[in-house]
Amino acid sequence: MFIDRAKILVRGGDGGNGVTAFRREKFVPRGGPSGGDGGRGGSVYLESTEGLNTLLHFRYNPEHRADRGRHGEGSKRQGQTGEDLTVRVPVGTVVTDEATGELVYDFTQPGERVKVAAGGRGGRGNAQFATSTNRAPRYHQEGRAGEERHLLLELKLIADVGLVGLPNAGKSTLISRVSAARPKIADYPFTTLEPHLGVVDMGDYKTLVVADIPGLIEGAHEGAGLGDRFLRHIERTKLLLHLVDISVWSKDPIADYRTITRELAAYSGEVAAKPKIVVATKTDALEDAERLDEFKRFCKGEGLECFAISAATGEGLKELLYAVERRLEAIRASERPAPIAAGNLMQSVLQ
Numbered sequence: 001m002f003i004d005r006a007k008i009l010v011r012g013g014d015g016g017n018g019v020t021a022f023r024r025e026k027f028v029p030r031g032g033p034s035g036g037d038g039g040r041g042g043s044v045y046l047e048s049t050e051g052l053n054t055l056l057h058f059r060y061n062p063e064h065r066a067d068r069g070r071h072g073e074g075s076k077r078q079g080q081t082g083e084d085l086t087v088r089v090p091v092g093t094v095v096t097d098e099a100t101g102e103l104v105y106d107f108t109q110p111g112e113r114v115k116v117a118a119g120g121r122g123g124r125g126n127a128q129f130a131t132s133t134n135r136a137p138r139y140h141q142e143g144r145a146g147e148e149r150h151l152l153l154e155l156k157l158i159a160d161v162g163l164v165g166l167p168n169a170g171k172s173t174l175i176s177r178v179s180a181a182r183p184k185i186a187d188y189p190f191t192t193l194e195p196h197l198g199v200v201d202m203g204d205y206k207t208l209v210v211a212d213i214p215g216l217i218e219g220a221h222e223g224a225g226l227g228d229r230f231l232r233h234i235e236r237t238k239l240l241l242h243l244v245d246i247s248v249w250s251k252d253p254i255a256d257y258r259t260i261t262r263e264l265a266a267y268s269g270e271v272a273a274k275p276k277i278v279v280a281t282k283t284d285a286l287e288d289a290e291r292l293d294e295f296k297r298f299c300k301g302e303g304l305e306c307f308a309i310s311a312a313t314g315e316g317l318k319e320l321l322y323a324v325e326r327r328l329e330a331i332r333a334s335e336r337p338a339p340i341a342a343g344n345l346m347q348s349v350l351q
């Protein structure tokens with residue numbers, strides 16, 4: 001199981017102080033106390049959203065403080081309330097209080113919102129303390145401090161994208177170039193023995209979660225090599241990247257491509273039918289440009305989107321990531337329930 005973790009500090013805004021003041025007006029001798037109360041500090045809320053799928057953004061931004069309340073003023077004017085702060089977390093985030101180990105909240109639906117740090121109460125101004133025996137109190141209250149908590153956020157990562165290909169195709173190298181994941185990379189087959197995930201930061205709080213799994217070989221569905229059991233780790237991904245070594249070290253890229261598609265189909269029709277982008281790898285070690293052209297023609301003939309990259313030089317990586325993001329966006333849009341057309345809605349209301 002892959003868990004993304006982040007520790008954050010949340011702090012409600014301090015309450016504003018009350019104030020000591022007296023009415024001073026023409027023709028009103030010895031005006032009474034008029035110090036207003038301080039405003040309440042803002043609170044911090046966590047809110048779940050579908051627009052995030054990792055906790056990566058908290059690494060840059062671990063502290064969240066709500067606005068403080070303003071101090072009271074004369075003429076019994078209350079200080080302004082501090083603004084609340086809403087911090088967005090992905091659906092699936094489990095929040096615990098670090099100090100007590102207590103579960104704070106388990107976000108399971110989008111749009112859930114919970115208060116995690118209350119703002120401090122505003123202090124009372126001297127006007128509030130006037131009594132029949134003390135009509136001119138010269139004291140006020142300070143605002144209370146906002147609540148402060150250290151929270152641990154945990155999220156089970158679900159990969160958006162799965163990498164498949166023969167051993168040595170360059171899967172681990174690709175994930176290490178585009179994410180902080182540091183899998184073992186070597187020039188022998190089956191370097192990767194266990195699946196792992198990398199989180200790709202696409203900027204603008206957008207992230208991609210990519211799963212790197214051990215290479216497949218001919219007969220994997222019958223147990224050859226490491227077998228095909230690792231494919232279950234990509235069963236829930238939305239998109240596959242099928243990596244094919246195009247360099248001088250591979251004999252026949254098209255045959256390599258077909259080997260993997262056969263193994264995917266033997267494992268499960270559903271996995272084989274997943275949306276796919278083909279990635280020709282190691283273009284820096286390509287000797288014969290015609291080889292890449294031929295491979296691209298083959299992909300085109302099969303109706304497959306194809307990108308050529310070199311993880312060694314970085315060539316083509318950006319274009320690939322953008323294409324992945326575009327495809328994911330399109331897949332997500334097609335999964336969303338279609339809005340009910342106005343006509344149908346009327347009909348269902350009338351029925």
Ligand SMILES: Nc1nc2c(ncn2[C@@H]2O[C@H](COP(=O)(O)OP(=O)(O)OP(=O)(O)O)[C@@H](O)[C@H]2O)c(=O)[nH]1
Binds near residue numbers: 174191284
């Ligand atoms: N020249 C060059 N070599 C690359 C490139 N990408 C990967 N390699 C090399 O290819 C070999 C295999 O790379 P890996 O990333 O370990 O391949 P893999 O697909 O993860 O392999 P398995 O884990 O065994 O399935 C390593 O020696 C890498 O250095 C590239 O863009 N250019």
Ligand SMILES: [Mg+2]
Binds near residue numbers: 171185192214
């Ligand atoms: Mg590997």
